Amino acid sequence: xxxxxxxxxxxxxxxIGYGLLDFFPSFRSLHWxxxxxxxxxxxxxxxxxxxxxxTSLHVPWSVWLLLVPAVLLPIRRRRPRAHPEAVERKxxxxxxALMLIVLTLAAATxxxxxxxxxxxxxxxxxxxxxxxxxQARSIDVGFLKDPAHLLMHSDYPPMLPCLYAWSALVAGKxxxxxxxxSLPVFLTLAVLTFYGFARRALKVREALEQASLLAALxxxxxxxxxxxxxxxxxxxxxxxxxxxxxxxxxxxxxxIPAAALALAGAALTKVEGIVFAALVAAGxxxxxxxxxxxxxxxxxxGAPALALGAWVLFCRFHGFHEVYALHSISRPTLAHLSxxxxxxxxxASYGFWFVPWIAVFILSLPxxxxxxxxxxxxxxxxxxxxxxxxxxxxxxxxxxxxxxxxSRVLITPLVCLFFFATARVTAVGxxxxxxxxxxxxxxxxxxxxxxxxxxxxxxxGEGDLTPA
Amino acid sequence: xTAAKKALRIIRWLCALSLxxxxxxxxxxxxxxxxxxxxxxxxSRLDQPSLDPYLLFLGEAHRRIPPxxxxxxxxxxxxxxxxxxxxxxxxxxxxxxTILPATSLGAAGASGPEWVMSFGGAAFSDPRFxxxxxxxxxxxxxxxx
Numbered sequence: 001x002x003x004x005x006x007x008x009x010x011x012x013x014x015x016i017g018y019g020l021l022d023f024f025p026s027f028r029s030l031h032w033x034x035x036x037x038x039x040x041x042x043x044x045x046x047x048x049x050x051x052x053x054x055t056s057l058h059v060p061w062s063v064w065l066l067l068v069p070a071v072l073l074p075i076r077r078r079r080p081r082a083h084p085e086a087v088e089r090k091x092x093x094x095x096x097a098l099m100l101i102v103l104t105l106a107a108a109t110x111x112x113x114x115x116x117x118x119x120x121x122x123x124x125x126x127x128x129x130x131x132x133x134x135q136a137r138s139i140d141v142g143f144l145k146d147p148a149h150l151l152m153h154s155d156y157p158p159m160l161p162c163l164y165a166w167s168a169l170v171a172g173k174x175x176x177x178x179x180x181x182s183l184p185v186f187l188t189l190a191v192l193t194f195y196g197f198a199r200r201a202l203k204v205r206e207a208l209e210q211a212s213l214l215a216a217l218x219x220x221x222x223x224x225x226x227x228x229x230x231x232x233x234x235x236x237x238x239x240x241x242x243x244x245x246x247x248x249x250x251x252x253x254x255x256i257p258a259a260a261l262a263l264a265g266a267a268l269t270k271v272e273g274i275v276f277a278a279l280v281a282a283g284x285x286x287x288x289x290x291x292x293x294x295x296x297x298x299x300x301x302g303a304p305a306l307a308l309g310a311w312v313l314f315c316r317f318h319g320f321h322e323v324y325a326l327h328s329i330s331r332p333t334l335a336h337l338s339x340x341x342x343x344x345x346x347x348a349s350y351g352f353w354f355v356p357w358i359a360v361f362i363l364s365l366p367x368x369x370x371x372x373x374x375x376x377x378x379x380x381x382x383x384x385x386x387x388x389x390x391x392x393x394x395x396x397x398x399x400x401x402x403x404x405x406x407s408r409v410l411i412t413p414l415v416c417l418f419f420f421a422t423a424r425v426t427a428v429g430x431x432x433x434x435x436x437x438x439x440x441x442x443x444x445x446x447x448x449x450x451x452x453x454x455x456x457x458x459x460x461g462e463g464d465l466t467p468a
Numbered sequence: 469x470t471a472a473k474k475a476l477r478i479i480r481w482l483c484a485l486s487l488x489x490x491x492x493x494x495x496x497x498x499x500x501x502x503x504x505x506x507x508x509x510x511x512s513r514l515d516q517p518s519l520d521p522y523l524l525f526l527g528e529a530h531r532r533i534p535p536x537x538x539x540x541x542x543x544x545x546x547x548x549x550x551x552x553x554x555x556x557x558x559x560x561x562x563x564x565x566t567i568l569p570a571t572s573l574g575a576a577g578a579s580g581p582e583w584v585m586s587f588g589g590a591a592f593s594d595p596r597f598x599x600x601x602x603x604x605x606x607x608x609x610x611x612x613x
Binding site: 097100103104107108110111114115116117118119120122123124125127128131132135147148149150151152173174176177180209210212213216217219220223224226228229352355356359362363366425 | 477505510523553559
């Protein structure tokens with residue numbers, strides 16, 4: 001019973017965040033799938049923010065107290081419902097892809113549920129923190145500051161421990177087996193969000209086929225990388241949401257705010273999420289033109305900076321400074337360059353001849369090189385450089401560190417390359433159904449890419465084809 | 469639909485099906501179907517020593533040691549940090565007890581731990597503690613007070 005309630009707690013963020021979507025008028029035009037996905041981002045952010053605030057005010061957490069804003073805020077803000085979505089009559093075309101998605105998610109659930117993808121970091125850090133936070137009904141400062149817990153990194157971003165603590169409060173105790181199911185939960189949310197955004201730019205069948213490919217890609221690397229219970233599934237969910245919004249909807253009102261929310265979530269999930277958010281913001285500067293560039297930058301950089309700033313302030317106030325003490329980071333050395341490259345290359349194969357990389361490489365060959373695709377490519381390259389830089393800062397040979405982590409951190413550049421391929425193909429093949437592309441606020445979803453911003457809302461300009 | 473688009477669709481399907489096949493391959497590689505794992509780590513990290521025996525011992529110790537008691541964890545290997553693997557796993561699996569690293573054994577009298585746990589080949593001998601039980605490959609000691 002505890003496990004079931006814990007699992008329900010993991011499923012709660014989309015329900016908690018759903019009512020809050022009305023605070024963003026532009027989100028009313030979202031496809032139901034991406035609406036649900038974004039609601040999950042909002043719900044997770046709200047829970048994390050409440051937990052931080054209540055801890056700062058020395059108010060013990062409880063399920064009902066944490067639910068108060070989620071219940072009260074939408075009532076005050078009640079607005080006319082969005083127009084119902086046009087029924088997707090062409091879903092029949094996508095049934096094979098839909099079946100593959102369902103089978104993949106079922107396989108991922110089975111793999112996670114039977115301990116086949118368990119990350120031991122769940123036992124060492126993520127779960128231990130979440131369990132302790134739930135017991136203390138606060139972000140337990142004494143626990144984090146204890147020198148015996150040095151290896152847990154006291155000031156590491158708190159999103160996942162907070163979500164685990166929330167689920168433990170719902171269940172009455174921490175359920176280790178149910179925590180593993182965070183993998184299929186966040187994977188499902190990522191695929192749903194992607195489909196919702198892709199559907200605005202692509203036909204049902206193509207959107208579902210792309211979503212099935214993403215589901216299979218993520219399921220494989222997450223299982224092969226032992227990520228169940230770890231923060232990667234949550235991070236990837238935020239990354240997929242941010243990139244989907246930017247690739248398919250940057251020219252629509254909801255695109256940039258949706259990406260900004262997801263980046264805030266990423267920054268609160270892992271240090272890698274902070275780097276990802278910074279790279280996406282930098283990519284926006286490079287590849288978003290026109291007067292809207294600065295507004296986009298403010299949102300894309302501001303939201304994660306605000307979220308992370310609140311956490312860093314909390315840490316500083318309580319005297320934690322480890323991860324963000326930039327002056328204490330070792331300088332990189334080339335002494336282990338060849339070992340790092342060899343080890344990272346070995347881990348990147350995922351034990352099956354680099355199949356995930358080969359798949360995204362082949363799929364990125366056709367299509368057009370657009371600014372949207374270049375944004376995804378820039379983030380992939382930048383993130384890979386960050387990974388190598390991090391390993392090169394190790395004073396000793398980092399082979400153990402790489403063996404432990406590389407297959408997981410490489411998921412982010414792989415996701416970016418998937419979006420690189422998707423953006424290229426989308427630029428050529430975008431032909432959305434009128435029923436799906438016509439949003440409820442009257443705007444038209446076009447090919448759904450950043451280049452539309454360059455030349456204004458009509459999508460004309462230099463961005464359609466930018467040769468390398 | 470143009471020939472190029474058809475080709476792209478076929479390639480996309482081949483990629484998706486290949487990746488799905490790899491998902492199934494990974495599942496098959498990591499344990500027998502329809503057999504419930506002993507612990508959540510049973511089928512994971514086949515390239516590393518299994519955590520199962522230690523996790524099962526911790527489960528038993530959690531049941532036997534009274535809630536609220538302070539417990540010191542002796543590292544399993546000579547080179548292991550006092551706040552390393554053994555300690556962190558005990559911390560997560562025994563939430564009702566106060567888990568302390570082996571360095572706490574240096575404290576004398578009432579401020580020291582009430583219980584000590586050792587597992588596997590970890591040797592422990594201290595006249596301040598009496599042997600209580602041997603369970604699932606580990607040993608439990610209680611302070612003589």
